[in-house]
Amino acid sequence: MSTELAVGDYFKRLKEKNKYNKDELKTMQNTVRNLLACSTSSNKPGMLLGNIQSGKTRSFIGAMGLAYDNGYDMVIIFTKNSSALVKQTFERLEQEYSEVIDQDLLAVYDIMKMPEKLRNFELKKKLVIVLKKEKKNMERLEKLLFEQYNVLASRKLLFIDDEADFASVAYENVKEKNIIELRVIAGQIDNIRAKLVNASYLQVTATPYSLYLQPEDMAIHEHKTYQPKRPAFTELVPIHDKYVGGDMYFENSKIEDHPACFLYHEIQEEELKILAKSDKRRVKSETLLTNPRIEGIRSALINFIVAGKIRNLQQRRMGEKLEKYAFIIHTMTSKSAHQWQEDVAVLMEEKLVETLKDDLTFFKELILNSYNDLKRSKMSDVFFPSFTDVLESVKESLLDQELLIEIVNSEKDVENLLDKSGQLKLRTPLNLFIGGQILDRGITIGNLIGFYYGRNPQKFQQDTVLQHSRMYGARPLADVALTRFYTTNRIYSVMERMHEFDKELRQAFETGANGGEVTFIRKDLNNNIIPCNPNKILLSSIHTLKAGKRLLPIGFQTLPKSQLKPKMNKIDAYVKNMRENALRVDTEDRRSFLVHKKNVEHLLQQIAETYVMHENYEWDLEQHMAMLNYLTEENEPEDRGKVWIVLRENRNIGRIRSSTNSFEDSPATTQDELKVARKLARTVPALILTRQNGLIEQGWRGGAFYWPVIVTPKATQTTIFANKTIH
Known part of the structure; x- marks a missing residue:
């Protein structure tokens, strides 16, 4: 497709700011060309297919700018059902389009926080409306377009369904029937779209599985093969050179002496049960640093502290900025469990400080065990500090209270914890987040080097299980070498099978192998x-x-x-x-x-x-x-x-x-x-x-x-x- 696209203020500013490479530019240009040339709907959408945490948002925001320069007046972005993710998306858009917003060329709105009355001056701007996919928000959108500001219904609109695999085609547990059934919101979107004069539809997803879902009433008889439901067009989000995905965790980890083969640390099912609810009989203060039943969470916490300080020492050696680091504990949705886990982590930190002061020999032994574990995965071309320097750095870190332990288990908590860019704020050099469902919803967390994961893989689907642990994304290899992933063998095995499943479907879809x-x-x-x-x-x-x-x-x-x-x-x-x-x-x-x-x-x-x-x-x-x-x-x-x-x-x-x-x-x-x-x-x-x-x-x-x-x-x-x- 060779249609020449206009490049105006909207895309030019983004291109200058983000320095898109040629592959990213090609994806954005092809996306907009196809949107202009093809008839799209939720049943036959345009598709941006990328990997988890691989830059899909960067790609669709770039495509938006190009769309504005080529006749589109308004973009409506559907996010997953999370107020925090709406806020993250809103903050990202305001940051990316700050120049044209300041020039009154564009306005970004959260549908839940829109002004009561927009003036004609405001309606003439290019617009972005962000909303989470739920029934009441769809009703608000319909009222906005066809009652309050019906002039918008005649303009050229672009719907962007972000993380389409979660809600447009999603699964939910219906306890009364004890089954999992398909839930489709796309019909509501189609009802709105049918009333519009000129609208396009783009889905953004990381899970090709949804493309293979067939109608419930399809008769399969003797046929065993399924072709994906072909979108109107598909553009692949290019994978950048800093991307770390399932290949690292489940394939490179099998290579002897590869830094990735030390990523996974097995924890026991009994430990997850201990951390599920308060149990001071099995978790006693005086044995927190020796109890074998909680060895996993103890080594996870100490490894996180030691790894963070090793990275800071490496950065100081190279004259680089000292980064702040994050660790996630994500085992269940119960708030009482989160509180218990915070109690255990805080008490563990206190015992480490106490041991540092009262029993330096034992403290050194704990830090040395962690140091030796992390040293196994050191990279040959990256400086690795001496144990003496690491020990002193860890001691200083604990005494200066560089470790911050926070619970993230409600929408309000996340909104308060997000920084200006919409990511979870890292307040101190070492940030340990304990949470449940909110961490499922695509919230971005920077500089993650530790994951303690225990959600039950029997109760959810593949599009969420790999997202839960927040493992994937742009990560420096020096961080990856010191990253540790803690879960049970049962969960790790399920995640490994799902990674393989996703990879094979993606390959069949992208390459057309076996006709797709x-x-x-x-x-x-x-x-x-x-x-x-x-x-x-x-x-x-x-x-x-x-x-x-x-x-x-x-x-x-x-x-x-x-x-x-x-x-x-x-x-x-x-x-x-x-x-x-x-x-x-x-x-x-x-x-x-x-x-x-x-x-x-x-x-x-x-x-x-x-x-x-x-x-x-x-x-x-x-x-x-x-x-x-x-x-x-x-x-x-x-x-x-x-x-x-x-x-x-x-x-x-x-x-x-x-x-x-x-x-x-x-x-x-x-x-x-x-x-x-x-x-x-x-x-x-x-x-x-x-x-x-x-x-x-x-x-x-x-x-x-x-x-x-x-x-x-x-x-x-x-x-x-x-x-x-x-x-």
């Missing part, structure tokens, strides 16, 4: 794999299947050697029999052979009986076998129901990965068996079967065992397997 189609499936009561309507899936239960993916048990111990040995004798004999009666043996790797799927199912059941799963870890064997069944049946008749076995013996892998003190999750080496498995698994899946010696010195119980890894075929198209669905 994605397969949604589930297992029925008869263990058959059947199509699943995307509207009906619970995203906390999904698994994404793609080419070359591994499925394996993690977080287990074996049975005691005496109990393990007889079971292993049977498994060894079974494996030997499978090998001797194989359908085919690979000519290049004689240890690899083809067998029937039913043999693999029986083998996996036997292996599962040799494991004892660690608390909060599980091997959902039934689900893995259901996915294996799907992978083996989606083939041509000659390959159907078959699996390659890649056998390796005499292996010695440790139970715990020493670098991160976490459970080992890579029993298959990439240069040997995983490489062979991916080569063989072209149309049928492979099962890597490593026979581990299970040595005591490596954390096992002295008995040999098998560690299986399912590898999906190269031909696997993006497939979403839903373990649980909504009925």
Whole structure:
């Protein structure tokens, strides 16, 4: 599209102020060209698709300025249902458009705070109205356009639906029915738009999942694939070089010695329960700094203080401004829980100061443990201060009360806490925020280097779960190296699956892979794999299947050697029999052979009986076998129901990965068996079967065992397997 766009006062000022790069300019220009050329509505919107906290607001504000220069008179911005976010958006707009506002060329209004009567002089300006998406606000907007100032209804309007994935297509829990049902506000917007002479509609979202939602009454019959509901046009928000997203937390974290592999710190479910309500029997003042039951929150608090001071020492060394830092505790919405968590954090700070004065040896030990943890992820090209300097800086920080602990759990609190730019204000060098729903709503918090997260992932959908922890956004890598993320393994696993799900949908949508189609499936009561309507899936239960993916048990111990040995004798004999009666043996790797799927199912059941799963870890064997069944049946008749076995013996892998003190999750080496498995698994899946010696010195119980890894075929198209669905 080559339509020449006018560039006037509105966009020129923004461009000068923000120094947009060529990719950002291209996105903004294409967005406005398409808005001018296409007919758009809430059912077929223009779309700005970006990543979470990746600069979507920057992009749509730039597009607004260009739209004003090209005939649009008024922009109506719908935000998520949060007064605080309305305020944040309002403040951002006033800041960005300050020059044209001062020249009386533009006015920004919060619909809840509009003057009682606008004069013609005011109505002739370019206008922005910001409102949260709720019924009464829609009624206010309708009255504003068609009763109070009907001259506006004849002008060229642009609706911008910010974070469209939250409210235009959103889920809410209906307790009476104990179900989750789709709620659509877009109809109200369409009613308003139908009365307008000239209006355009732009959605801004970070979650491509909503594009795959189909009408509730759609008959799917035998079709398993879903194409996204194509918007009138889609522009992708460019990802800037400082962006930190799911790749860092869930992919780079798997790379040995990468700074990201130290980001995640596991906490126990029991600790979340302790922090859910006041319990002074289990949390006593005198044992706050030693109680193993609250080790997670204690190390989180100390690590935050130490990390903040390390960054300040690094900044001082480089002659840079000393930044202020933030930490979030976000576990539930209950105000009583927030108060209890604040009590614990404040008391912990007091005990640290007391220990500093009365027991310097123990204080040094606490700070040294934190220092050593953070030093593991230091960057080779960034100065790392000595322990002596860090210790002195931490002591000074505590004595000067640089740590501020605040509860953020109501709209009023957030409005009072926002700074001039609409971000949560950082008043002191170290700011610890404790909150609930308000922190769900997209409020921007700068310089976050700590997240303590405990919301229940079974109770909400994917568009909120990744936003909850506020993990993503523009972050200096020097900050990322000292960032720590604290949650349970159960929650981390759900978030990891959701990240993968989001990434695969985004890739299918952006690249048009497989025609943009994605397969949604589930297992029925008869263990058959059947199509699943995307509207009906619970995203906390999904698994994404793609080419070359591994499925394996993690977080287990074996049975005691005496109990393990007889079971292993049977498994060894079974494996030997499978090998001797194989359908085919690979000519290049004689240890690899083809067998029937039913043999693999029986083998996996036997292996599962040799494991004892660690608390909060599980091997959902039934689900893995259901996915294996799907992978083996989606083939041509000659390959159907078959699996390659890649056998390796005499292996010695440790139970715990020493670098991160976490459970080992890579029993298959990439240069040997995983490489062979991916080569063989072209149309049928492979099962890597490593026979581990299970040595005591490596954390096992002295008995040999098998560690299986399912590898999906190269031909696997993006497939979403839903373990649980909504009925």
